[in-house]
């Protein structure tokens with residue numbers, strides 16, 4: 765009778781170890797691709813919004829004009845913004 769309890773205990777411990785190892789492998793395999801491509805993953809699920817520096821309208825990053833420092837809703841606003849900056853100097 766004791767031998768059966770011991771056997772069940774061994775099987776139980778074995779199952780816990782297997783379950784834990786599977787969890788660790790699962791978490792690691794899920795984390796690695798996310799760490800490799802965080803930007804592309806975000807853009808596919810929910811595209812990040814940017815604000816036009818000229819008029820303040822919000823638009824998807826893929827539709828925005830970027831001059832290396834600020835984002836704009838249109839090429840015209842990019843030019844307007846740069847003209848305004850030049851005149852301010």
Ligand SMILES: [Zn+2]
Nearest residue numbers: 816819837841
């Ligand atoms: Zn604008």
